[in-house]
Amino acid sequence: MDNVASLMHGFSVAISFHHIALMIAGVLLGILVGVLPGLGAPNGVSLMLPLTFSMDPVSAIILLTSLYWGALFGGSTTSILFNIPGEPSSVATTFDGHPMAKQGKATEALSLAFLSAGFGALAGVILITVLSSWVAGFALRFSSPEFFAVYFITFASFIGLGGASPFKTIVAMCVGFSLASIGMDTVSGSVRLTFGFDVLLAGVSFLIAVIGLFGVGELLLTMEDGLSFRGIAAKVRLGDVLRTAAKLPRYWLALLRSAAIGIWMGITPGGPTAASFLSYAMAKRSSRNPEKFGKGEPEGVISPETADHAAGSAAMLPMLALGIPGSATAAVMMGGLMIWGLNPGPTLFTDRPDFVWGLIASMYLGNIVAVITVLATVPLFASILRIPFSIIGPLIIVVCFIGAYTVAGKPFDLWIALAFGIVGYAFKKLDYPIAPMILAMVIGDKAEDAFRQSMIFSQGSLSIFWSNALVSTLMGIGLMLLFMPLIGATIRRMRGQAVSRTA
Amino acid sequence: MKQFALTAALTAAFALGGGATAQAWQPTGPIEFVVTSGPGGGTDNFARVIQSIISKHKLVEQSIVVVNKGGGSGAEGYLQGKAGKGDAHKVIFGTNNAYLLPYVAKLAFSKSDLTPVAALALDEFLLWVNGSAPYNDAKSYIDAVKAKPGFKMAGSQSKDTDQTLTVMIQEATGAKWIYVPFQGGSAAATQLAGGHVDSNTNNPNENVGQWKAGQVKPLCVFSPVRLAKSEPVFGGKGWGDIPTCKESGIPIESFQMPRTVWLPADVPADAVKFYEGVLEKVSQTPEWQEFVTRTAQTARFMKGQELADFVAKDEAANKKVFEAEGWVVK
Secondary structure, eight states, rough: HHHHHHHHHHHHHSSSSSHHHHHHHHHHHHHHHHHHSSSSSSHHHHHHHGGGGGSSSHHHHHHHHHHHHHHHHHHHHHHHSSSSSSGGGGGGHHHHHHHHHHHHHHHHHHHHOOOOOHHHHHHHHHHHHHHHHHHHHTTOOOOOOHHHHHHHHHHHHHHHHHSSHHHHHHHHHHHHHHTTTEEETTTOOOOEOOTOOOOTTTTTOOOHHHHIIIIIIIHHHHHHOOSSSTTTOOOOOOHHHHHHHGGGGHHHHHHHHHHHHHHHHTTTTTTHHHHHHHHHHHHHHHHHHHGGTTTTOHHHHHHHHHHHHHHHHHHHHHHHHOOOOSSHHHHHHHHHHHTTTTOOOTTHHHOOHHHHHHHHHHHHHHHHHHHHHHHHHHHHHHHHHTTTTTHHHHHHHHHHHHHHHHOOOOOOHHHHHHHHHHHHHHHHHTTTTHHHHHHHHHHHHHHHHHHHHHHHHTTGGGGGGGGHHHHHHHHHHHHHHHHHHHHHHHHHHHHHHHHHHHO | OOHHHHHHHHHHHHHHHHHHSSSSSOSOOOOEESSSSSSTHHHHHHHHHHHHHHHTTTTTTEEEEEEETTTOOOHHHHHHHHHHTTTTTTEEEOOOOOHHHHHSSSOOOOOOEEEEEEEEEEEEEEEEEEEOSSSSSHHHHHHHHSSOOOOOOEEESSSHHHHHHHHHHHHOOOOOOEEEEEEHEEEEHHHHTTTTTSSSOOOOOHHHHHHHHTTEEEEESSSSSSSOOOOBBTTTGGGSSOOOOTTTTTOOOOOOEEEEEEETTTTTHHHHHHHHHHHHHHHHHHHHHHHHHTTTOOOEEEEEEHHHEEEEEEEHHHHHHHHTTOOOOO
């Protein structure tokens, strides 16, 4: 109960006119940053960092975290409306969110996304409040083999996902893996696959890939279909937002499952992107009508959004308690903590309780402020879809390329984005799934590092993945997910034979 | 009279001329701070603290933009220096990577693409073990490593400072570790705190959080003299109470990493002077002293010949290890 008392103290620190104003400013800025593809939350936070030097740490972190929440919300907006994920973690939201928008249900999709995101974030914060000390100790048990096992679960859950053939999924994943290995390699310290081009030293950013594959690729497809955006007839009423909110409790199971996945991935730290993918995969797998996924199933919006935000807020815990950033944005904020004169680590909770609990309290408030703010913008964003495609199409292209340039300020990235646009178009035409490729690009190099570190630990023996209860359980879950479709198919076939025999 | 007029004219001309040369270089547009690490890394903090001090004390009129170019262990940032040849509005923040990286990785830049400006601090390296390990001094730990193979040393990256130091310790003592490279110092710190590896050679700032909590403990510091006295961090011990590795029986005189600042090649000498002046003023501010103390680095401002000598010595010592280990790329 100590934590609750501390939290109340935190609220007394966080609730002030000044702080609430900072939250609203942060959220609005964040939405802007999130809506523009390429200019993601990490960039936004590092752009704001110099402004915080003169602030006191509590106000500074409130501004930065609010910007982060805003960016996470803004990222989903473009995913749903234009099939262009503003943030890598909202890629999975495009799968069902955009089809919903096309069917004229943009308001519903946006409201569902924001509400479930808010739910996920609050679940993450509640966990931080209640379990901070226990979780900090648990995360210390993770070493390279455990990290690899977590990534393995995510990959395995995708291979048997259905939609495309498992073979095509594996091909897409392998393309992603090779793209992820471009650049300097941590384990050997040598440069790989740059072919002597200096611009490739830092690797190919998956943000650029996402912009190309989804943004540019989608526009190519739309143009082929004739210059029109379906869903123009969408009616926009504030009442729809409330009606959707009333429907939300029906999806309680998806909400709880996704929040759990998100929290888990935020702590371990698999990150929000991996969390949203895994959550989408699990939703589809456990659904009674998996064939509806990808065609505008509300659960396909709720699951990735909840997990994304739950992971985003849970990722703050390892940052505060252990000094390990759970996401790229958390890494930037950690740099900020050091500049403000704080040492992230196990003793931050005892050294600076006013800061830590002020921050945690601001996470409750910030998310509530964010949900209200973004819900108010839903009609505004949804009405963008009424603009004729011949106007909005070229604008999207411009925004995509500006976004691609902002990621690292390299003109070469524009060509990469264009190339990915063509790849995205080809993938769609040939029915290869794009998501596994993105997934492999985002966590492929981390998985590779973890695997090779494990091999150094064990001096080349695979038995390290079964060396303790934790890693064995994780690997077991991964293998089960990998082979479940196979087992399922076999059972169905046997049952089918049984049925035909009796018939 | 004519004579006098001429002299006066000459004097005036000289005065004007002299004035022109004293009119030192000034930035004419926004200055870009290129950071050779990702956001949140040690070099990133170094650059951003300097940025905050400059803006607080208004040491530079123009605005300063910090950009992170951390790809390829920082090579991306140094390549910016190469691309910005002659551009004195690009200031590159790094470590000894600036001159060591071209040895171990095939990269399209060399030391001659950069103009050294200054070093502001030396970051220290310590030998750390898990807080519950049975060793209380470096000697007993080294003896244990010698007695049984299979001890693991964590560090950040490969063929970088941590691995170089590990090799140096191995050569100096005859002990042998399995070196496990991680993404960065914070990962190496948590791996040690969680007991997954036996030791690391992190900088003070990378392990201080875990030390405060008693999850890790320092055995010795690779510095010629003990660190500056500080507040006690854990169990009544502070940074100044840690013995040097030399006095604990590891015959390594010193291993320190300079925090360096560079300009691209072919910039005006006055521009170098300008930044030297600004950075020297930064190094004298209380905010800088506070930063150095908090991160337990050793404050040492170096420029000109002193810096060149330091670089030459550091380069030679590291090159020896690279060659012996076969890391040098052709």
